[in-house]
Amino acid sequence: MELQRVALSTGVELDVASAGDPAAPAMIFLHGFPESHRTWRHQMADLSRDHFVIAPDQRGFARSSKPEGVEEYAPAKTVADLFALADHFGIRGFTLVGHDWGGAIAWIAALQNPQRVRRLIILNAPHPLVFQRSMFDGSGQREASQYIRAFRNPDLEKHIAAIGVEGFFDTTFVKHADPALMADERAAYLDQWSQPGAMTAMLNWYRASTVVVPATGEEATPPGWLDGPFPPLTQPVLVIWGMKDGALLPVQLDGLDAVVDDLTVVRIADAGHFVTWEKPAPVNAAIREWLAVKGDG
Template sequence: MTDLTRIALSTGVELDVQLAGQEDAPAVILLHGFPESHRTWRDIVPDLARDHRVVAPDQRGYARSSKPPQVEDYAPDRIVADLLALADALGIGRFTLVGHDWGGAVAWMAALGHPDRIGRLVIVNAPHPLVFQRSLFDDPAQRAASQYITRFRDTGLDKGLVGAGLERFFATSFAQHITGVIGGADKAAYLDEWSQPGAMTAMLNWYRASQIIVPAPGEEPPRPAFLDAAFPPVTQPTLVIWGTQDKALLPVQLEGLDALVPDLTIECVDAGHFVPWQNPAAVAAAMRRWNI
């Protein structure tokens, strides 16, 4: 079991954090997504720690980190604030930021809002906010694939996510997206994290606090003006690692990305959505080719 350090942040939450590498090495912070934890990176941390200071938190709402009670406590700006407060608490100024899934969504927002802190950006199967919202209006296949977000926003879901309900959630919302069998100690670790008091509600609150609009199939809601207006570029060198078998985030998420990210490298790898889990060697190799 990974040793974690409990860190109290100026944002009012406490996070469990995996720390590795030398403190005087270049810093890299790794942000997991839903429904995981720092364990997302378990096969990647050892490689990075050879020549980096590695920081991999359990983000707010996950595992045994703090779980504030209100939906608005999980708004994206609160999560970005946690990231910067964590860097501050560890005395880290400028750093490389890596994010998968929801962690990648936070990473996009942090890079856009705080170029003074984030020097380089690595995104693993997480859509750019403009590309994603645009695709939910313009691409019927992506809209259909994203209907799970509406399901996750239903608070009636929470009461069934205990005991056998967690087993079903594991099978239908996680394990089916993993190539190969997942069980034993790995399954036990996830069920333990999800069984922490308030964990499932807190994790799902990330979806409920998000402002992303997910129209129903065939619906024609008012189109947000920002979808067709100028959008600020991501100024950092950015590596996007994309698992090509992702059934939730389709290849449309890579279309037009170069116009929004001028210094962009894309590496496609053979994996589904949970790329760091399924093909960690390819993720580590892509980062090393990009000189991390």
């Protein structure tokens, strides 16, 4: 893969990995917390054989720009980065693929601009309506999401500074995937997290989000918009879910058919949250089988 620095019209510079023939059907991949374009290394290696694949290190991550201020990481900013990136490469319509926070942004982008996001592939990233509802339905997702409240704590960086990024890796991140696979990637993660301002920038994605996460046991009133109409996605959507995800529970699959007109769900029983590199073979197979049916032009 080629890694290049791209200055976007949104005012940030991103490191962007790309591969394949620029004349081939385009796929844009958005990673989540606390990763980088490397999330997609197995998918890009496979799909670049017949697609033009692009994966940025999103704002705040690795060596991409890290603008100061929580407001710089609001979804409107990161969605704008996506379309500015597509514009940079001269891409009008594309298949969008997202995991974790990248998936959250992908849901929003697909809702806002179905003319450009022609197909959507989501991996372990909740739909905004389903996720917010799950904070109030007793499904266990609220308890699983208490890490979001911790990540929003403005004093968290002091704790990380005290234990070091190595300690943060060993006490949090490493618990969510196969330790052997984590060990192989440890140096890359620690390098990226150690970049100046990286930890604050990555955490600001959580702080800029408007998702309401009540404390466990708290008597909280659901946001009023949950009772209103919510627009469905009209383009084809593939959702791939690692069923052992302890942070985003499989309950996030419940009710998706009510907000997605053309939905395909693939469950990978023996994968956790980081399904893209935990189980790349079944992920790649699911994507290729779906594209063969739904088209990729």
